[in-house]
Amino acid sequence: MAVMDRSGSTAVEVRGLTKAYGELTAVAGIDFEIRSGEIFALLGPNGAGKTTTIEILEGYRQRDGGEVSVLGLDPGTQAERLRSRIGIVLQSTGVDRYLTVAETIAMYSAYYPHPRRRDEILELVGLEAKRDSRVLKLSGGQQRRLDVAIALSGDPDLLFLDEPTTGFDPSARREAWEVVKNLAGLGKTVLLTTHYMDEAQYLADRVAVIAGGRIVESGPPATLGGRDTARAVIRFRLPPGAVLPADLAVSPVADGMVELVPETLTATLHRLTGWALEQGIELEDLSMARPTLEDVYLELTGAPGAHHGEHISQEADRRRRRRGSLVP
Amino acid sequence: MNRPALFATQVRYVNKAYWRNPASAFFTFAFPLMFLVIFTSLLGNGKVHIGALVVKQSTYYVAAMSAFAVVTACYTNVAMNVTFQRDLGVLKRIRGTPIPSWLYLGARVVHALLMAVLLVLLTTAFGAAFYHAHVPSGTTLLRFLVMLAVGAGSFAALGFAITAAIPNSDAAPAVVNASVLPLLFLSGVFIPLGNGTPAWIRWIAKIFPIWHFARGMESGFLGTHFSWNDVLVVGIWGVAGLVLAIRHFSWEPRV
Numbered sequence: 001m002a003v004m005d006r007s008g009s010t011a012v013e014v015r016g017l018t019k020a021y022g023e024l025t026a027v028a029g030i031d032f033e034i035r036s037g038e039i040f041a042l043l044g045p046n047g048a049g050k051t052t053t054i055e056i057l058e059g060y061r062q063r064d065g066g067e068v069s070v071l072g073l074d075p076g077t078q079a080e081r082l083r084s085r086i087g088i089v090l091q092s093t094g095v096d097r098y099l100t101v102a103e104t105i106a107m108y109s110a111y112y113p114h115p116r117r118r119d120e121i122l123e124l125v126g127l128e129a130k131r132d133s134r135v136l137k138l139s140g141g142q143q144r145r146l147d148v149a150i151a152l153s154g155d156p157d158l159l160f161l162d163e164p165t166t167g168f169d170p171s172a173r174r175e176a177w178e179v180v181k182n183l184a185g186l187g188k189t190v191l192l193t194t195h196y197m198d199e200a201q202y203l204a205d206r207v208a209v210i211a212g213g214r215i216v217e218s219g220p221p222a223t224l225g226g227r228d229t230a231r232a233v234i235r236f237r238l239p240p241g242a243v244l245p246a247d248l249a250v251s252p253v254a255d256g257m258v259e260l261v262p263e264t265l266t267a268t269l270h271r272l273t274g275w276a277l278e279q280g281i282e283l284e285d286l287s288m289a290r291p292t293l294e295d296v297y298l299e300l301t302g303a304p305g306a307h308h309g310e311h312i313s314q315e316a317d318r319r320r321r322r323r324g325s326l327v328p
Numbered sequence: 329m330n331r332p333a334l335f336a337t338q339v340r341y342v343n344k345a346y347w348r349n350p351a352s353a354f355f356t357f358a359f360p361l362m363f364l365v366i367f368t369s370l371l372g373n374g375k376v377h378i379g380a381l382v383v384k385q386s387t388y389y390v391a392a393m394s395a396f397a398v399v400t401a402c403y404t405n406v407a408m409n410v411t412f413q414r415d416l417g418v419l420k421r422i423r424g425t426p427i428p429s430w431l432y433l434g435a436r437v438v439h440a441l442l443m444a445v446l447l448v449l450l451t452t453a454f455g456a457a458f459y460h461a462h463v464p465s466g467t468t469l470l471r472f473l474v475m476l477a478v479g480a481g482s483f484a485a486l487g488f489a490i491t492a493a494i495p496n497s498d499a500a501p502a503v504v505n506a507s508v509l510p511l512l513f514l515s516g517v518f519i520p521l522g523n524g525t526p527a528w529i530r531w532i533a534k535i536f537p538i539w540h541f542a543r544g545m546e547s548g549f550l551g552t553h554f555s556w557n558d559v560l561v562v563g564i565w566g567v568a569g570l571v572l573a574i575r576h577f578s579w580e581p582r583v
Contacts (some may be wrong), residue, residue, distance in 0.1 A: 094416030098348035111427040
């Protein structure tokens with residue numbers, strides 16, 4: 001991507017953005033920056049403010065406060081000039097169902113000053129075989145690819161993808177991901193919103209986690225929330241009556257499982273399994289893992305407990321505790 | 329692409345999609361002709377008294393169905409299609425592209441006008457061939473065309489305006505029909521208003537544009553008196569519709 005990056009310029013810059021709908025604050029002051037040629041993901045649960053943010057950048061909504069620059073233009077006042085340089089895939093949009101795929105792309109291409117070649121677009125999104133099919137005959141995944149094709153028809157510098165794979169089956173998601181990856185190969189800057197962790201992890205160069213209208217964390221997916229430096233967690237089930245030696249301090253988690261966060265993984269694991277062998281105890285469900293992006297996300301967005309009840313609340317507590325225990 | 333070329337392209341795509349949608353093509357084209365045949369078969373030998381003039385009912389219906397066809401093509405069709413496009417998110421997507429809004433919507437209006445003209449031509453040909461309809465010519469034709477243009481434009485504007493009152497596409501047929509069917513009856517389009525029609529019906533009907541538009545169509549086909557007042561009333565409704573549409577038109581689904 002660095003090859004495509006023209007002098008490391010900034011495609012999108014957002015400072016102190018706010019937006020409220022009546023009493024409801026949708027965006028409560030957020031800042032982020034997207035470099036040219038980058039795939040940037042806004043990751044967050046429903047209602048976090050993702051769509052409001054992206055629609056302000058697209059020029060659909062007026063912001064209440066803050067500074068926004070998209071390709072050097074202010075979408076609040078220069079939306080018309082901006083529109084010929086961006087491509088938009090909205091969360092739910094239709095096209096005329098009675099036109100064919102090729103006709104649809106040709107029609108949208110006509111709106112732009114420098115359209116991209118239609119055959120190229122069809123190939124990019126993998127719809128060559130469907131070019132003469134009417135839109136109403138396309139599957140959900142194919143329609144989404146047509147959405148991307150339309151967004152590409154003006155050969156934009158910047159693409160907005162609002163939850164591009166929501167409601168897809170796994171294979172359709174994979175297909176859509178490949179299309180987005182292809183876009184990065186063209187040197188396009190992409191801003192996508194998603195509530196899927198794996199999507200952000202697979203596609204994005206950088207992720208901003210948004211919750212309650214604020215950005216709670218941002219960075220490359222691999223290091224988000226200190227994942228890369230976070231310690232591994234050993235987890236297992238302790239049989240009834242078994243008592244661990246005092247130096248192995250575990251904390252109980254749900255379903256009779258316990259976990260411990262060792263300072264030195266190998267030594268602690270050796271100590272634990274050695275003790276278990278000595279005692280003739282089987283440590284059921286023994287596992288060890290670093291926090292996944294999902295763990296980080298759930299912790300940052302405070303999502304659990306909101307609608308999943310008791311068990312998840314305990315999980316949240318556990319995660320909070322574990323985070324505390326990461327500090328030596 | 330320059331503006332006129334883009335406009336023409338846009339009209340072409342609207343037209344393509346239009347003919348491939350069986351529902352819109354059927355309701356707009358088949359309905360008026362079907363009604364013409366049904367009404368004339370049922371009542372064709374009767375007489376209609378318009379002031380001192382007496383015409384055969386079959387001839388009367390050529391004028392009436394022309395009026396109905398224009399209302400369907402411009403008002404009903406525009407209102408339904410635009411609501412469906414709004415709810416499908418097509419309009420929102422269009423808003424995110426550089427095409428000027430007036431150009432996109434204007435292409436739809438022009439297409440509706442073309443369909444209206446085509447329908448009137450068909451009805452006229454049908455009427456002339458089978459029902460002894462008088463085909464307008466000379467000054468009558470010119471005045472008839474003015475009424476047709478003002479009427480088609482006004483009904484299209486009103487079609488855009490009514491979308492603001494339609495909460496979602498499920499409600500579109502109900503709202504559109506409720507707003508147009510009573511007036512079609514009150515204005516004598518489906519059932520001729522004889523000289524014995526209660527005054528209050530005329531009084532109510534005359535407030536609305538369909539009554540005046542139907543009289544304009546009659547003047548072309550039946551040789552009745554042409555009144556510029558009719559054109560004026562229809563035009564005022566059209567301008568009011570345009571103002572309402574500009575103020576309240578929504579590019580996004582109403583949630």
